[in-house]
Amino acid sequence: MIAVLAKTTLMLAWAIGLMLPGIHWGQARRRAMMGGRAGPQAAQLSGGTIGGALQPVADALRLLSQSDEIPAGASRLAYRTAPIVAFAIPLSVLAIVPFGSRYDLGRFHPNLVVADLDWGVLWLFAAALFSLYGIVSAGWASGGPWSGWGAIRAGGELLSLSVPLGLSLVGLFMVFDSLKLSEMVRAQDTQVAVFALLEGLGVEGWGEGWGAPLGALRLPAWGIFLQPLAFGLFMACIAIESRRRPFGASVCETEIVAGPLTDYSGGRLALFVMASHLRLVVAACLTVSLFLGGWSLPYLSQERIIASIAVYYGEGFAAILCLALHVVVFLAKVVAVIVLWLRFETVLPRMAEDRIRELCWTALLPLASINILITALAILWLEGAT
Amino acid sequence: MSFSQPLLALSMGIFVFGILCVILRRSLLAIFVGIELMLAAGNLALIISNHHWAALEGDDAGLHGQVFVLMVVIVSLAQLALGLGMLVAFHRHRSSLDVADVNLLRW
Amino acid sequence: MSAILIALVIVVILAGLAAGVPGRSSTGGVLAFGITLCALSGVFVIFGAHFVAVAQLIATLSLTLVLFLFVSMLEGRRGAQAPGPERLHSRLGLVLVGGGLGLGLLAALTGVLPSWGGPAVDPPAGFGGYRELAGLLFEEYSLLVAALGFLLLAALVGAGLVSGRGADR
Numbered sequence: 001m002i003a004v005l006a007k008t009t010l011m012l013a014w015a016i017g018l019m020l021p022g023i024h025w026g027q028a029r030r031r032a033m034m035g036g037r038a039g040p041q042a043a044q045l046s047g048g049t050i051g052g053a054l055q056p057v058a059d060a061l062r063l064l065s066q067s068d069e070i071p072a073g074a075s076r077l078a079y080r081t082a083p084i085v086a087f088a089i090p091l092s093v094l095a096i097v098p099f100g101s102r103y104d105l106g107r108f109h110p111n112l113v114v115a116d117l118d119w120g121v122l123w124l125f126a127a128a129l130f131s132l133y134g135i136v137s138a139g140w141a142s143g144g145p146w147s148g149w150g151a152i153r154a155g156g157e158l159l160s161l162s163v164p165l166g167l168s169l170v171g172l173f174m175v176f177d178s179l180k181l182s183e184m185v186r187a188q189d190t191q192v193a194v195f196a197l198l199e200g201l202g203v204e205g206w207g208e209g210w211g212a213p214l215g216a217l218r219l220p221a222w223g224i225f226l227q228p229l230a231f232g233l234f235m236a237c238i239a240i241e242s243r244r245r246p247f248g249a250s251v252c253e254t255e256i257v258a259g260p261l262t263d264y265s266g267g268r269l270a271l272f273v274m275a276s277h278l279r280l281v282v283a284a285c286l287t288v289s290l291f292l293g294g295w296s297l298p299y300l301s302q303e304r305i306i307a308s309i310a311v312y313y314g315e316g317f318a319a320i321l322c323l324a325l326h327v328v329v330f331l332a333k334v335v336a337v338i339v340l341w342l343r344f345e346t347v348l349p350r351m352a353e354d355r356i357r358e359l360c361w362t363a364l365l366p367l368a369s370i371n372i373l374i375t376a377l378a379i380l381w382l383e384g385a386t
Numbered sequence: 387m388s389f390s391q392p393l394l395a396l397s398m399g400i401f402v403f404g405i406l407c408v409i410l411r412r413s414l415l416a417i418f419v420g421i422e423l424m425l426a427a428g429n430l431a432l433i434i435s436n437h438h439w440a441a442l443e444g445d446d447a448g449l450h451g452q453v454f455v456l457m458v459v460i461v462s463l464a465q466l467a468l469g470l471g472m473l474v475a476f477h478r479h480r481s482s483l484d485v486a487d488v489n490l491l492r493w
Numbered sequence: 494m495s496a497i498l499i500a501l502v503i504v505v506i507l508a509g510l511a512a513g514v515p516g517r518s519s520t521g522g523v524l525a526f527g528i529t530l531c532a533l534s535g536v537f538v539i540f541g542a543h544f545v546a547v548a549q550l551i552a553t554l555s556l557t558l559v560l561f562l563f564v565s566m567l568e569g570r571r572g573a574q575a576p577g578p579e580r581l582h583s584r585l586g587l588v589l590v591g592g593g594l595g596l597g598l599l600a601a602l603t604g605v606l607p608s609w610g611g612p613a614v615d616p617p618a619g620f621g622g623y624r625e626l627a628g629l630l631f632e633e634y635s636l637l638v639a640a641l642g643f644l645l646l647a648a649l650v651g652a653g654l655v656s657g658r659g660a661d662r
Contacts, residue, residue, distance in 0.1 A: 122547040129554035452545045459552045464648035471652035
């Protein structure tokens with residue numbers, strides 16, 4: 001119980017205290033760069049600029065100091081609860097993300113996942129639909145025309161999105177044989193021989209002589225190498241679900257004046273903005289855990305790290321060092337994904353809402369099905385070979 | 387304490403609420419809600435029975451109840467899809483969602 | 494602990510039903526119905542059937558979304574006031590049935606009714622696991638799964654045709 005509380009506190013502190021302001025600042029900087037104007041790093045304080053690090057604080061203070069108004073035609077209960085739901089649901093998805101592996105520290109055996117559920121990834125699918133309660137009820141509750149249209153758009157996108165999101169990960173479930181995120185990451189801690197398929201094809205003796213380097217070629221068993229198509233599909237689906245550019249048709253300013261968020265101001269709008277950044281954090285964490293190896297270093301599995309350090313410093317200290325290393329690697333990967341994402345986000349143009357739905361049903365869904373088919377065939381083939 | 391009994395009573399209660407919804411509400415969409423409530427009540431009863439049976443018999447019981455629940459969920463979604471399609475067609479024809487307006491086949 | 498959870502979930506379900514069923518506004522009713530069924534998935538999780546709980550949750554949420562969108566589009570923004578029960582004796586019937594139900598539930602919860610001696614033991618370890626379910630679905634119920642696939646295909650095509658948005662969209 002105490003362990004869960006400690007892990008939850010740390011995770012919340014990292015996500016809300018560190019990542020949200022960081023994303024806000026990074027987004028402001030990136031958009032300023034694309035717009036050819038001075039970004040937050042040009043703001044002069046009395047002691048000079050500090051890289052614009054106070055930009056998120058300034059934005060938060062500005063929003064919180066606005067007066068708390070509820071529009072006249074609003075449905076009060078839904079208007080008040082919508083931002084809370086929109087903020088809480090992505091946070092709950094962070095609970096299944098493994099920040100590190102299981103370690104043996106003598107008295108403690110920490111497992112760096114808040115909720116190590118057997119069916120963990122299924123909660124992601126449920127949460128993707130749960131976020132509808134946030135945005136759609138916000139749009140409906142505001143009672144304005146733009147909010148209603150934004151809610152309908154968001155609802156249509158979410159409906160089209162759920163099926164490809166689920167199917168794109170089924171291939172990954174088949175390869176890693178588990179629905180537990182921590183087990184999936186642990187399975188990515190090893191390496192695969194790249195040309196193992198050749199044995200399945202019955203080609204004998206290809207590993208000797210000048211073919212030896214090919215036989216020794218090993219890749220880390222990351223999801224992106226085992227399921228490249230699923231990686232692309234999942235990135236597309238999770239980008240649509242995050243409702244950020246280029247898939248922000250439900251909240252785009254040029255058409256429907258902020259959509260469901262039109263009538264929100266002050267602290268509630270701050271919650272929605274933070275929820276949007278939080279969805280980016282969650283998307284990055286999931287991408288890293290599912291496809292980029294999570295906390296694992298490429299080519300250095302946990303046993304190798306602990307064994308090599310334990311020679312000098314002993315088992316317990318080696319485990320602690322490995323724990324710290326894994327957490328740092330995970331956080332670095334998440335930050336890298338977010339930086340890349342922010343870059344892509346500001347460059348790509350916004351997709352029209354009917355084109356998003358068309359993309360989901362006519363492109364993502366068939367590709368996900370084909371991915372499942374190919375994965376199943378490959379697994380059966382390889383299993384038959386060995 | 388075993389919770390099977392009050393939860394079975396709850397399942398009956400949800401079923402009765404579903405029937406009330408179908409009988410007493412005039413909006414077609416509320417009637418859909420009532421149908422889904424009845425199906426959900428059945429799901430609850432199936433899960434409780436499966437839990438009861440599995441706890442009594444151990445591994446011989448199997449998970450047939452949960453398989454039934456999955457089937458019921460899928461069938462309810464299919465029924466909803468078709469029903470809402472018909473509702474859209476009806477709305478286009480009569481511009482109303484009142485069940486009292488569904489009277490075209492009356493002599 | 495699980496007693497508190499179950500009591501909480503039952504309260505949410507009853508509140509959702511009370512708010513949704515005898516209401517006048519359809520949008521509020523649909524949201525309340527969604528909350529009711531999500532709490533029902535909570536009951537499934539407490540009983541250990543996790544995979545089915547998530548399936549029911551996903552179905553519930555998509556259902557609520559679709560119904561909500563339909564209500565807000567077809568009945569006007571903010572839900573036109575759909576008329577409630579129109580005759581007095583149906584209101585009386587509602588009160589009687591609701592009251593009887595409430596009393597019956599109260600009796601069952603407080604144990605006044607004779608207990609049927611249900612099991613207080615836990616089900617075996619694989620209960621609710623997706624592997625065991627998958628085994629059953631693949632071996633014993635494979636025909637049913639295929640038939641359901643056909644059913645869904647028919648529903649998909651039929652819904653498109655019936656609502657008038659044919660193949661040219």
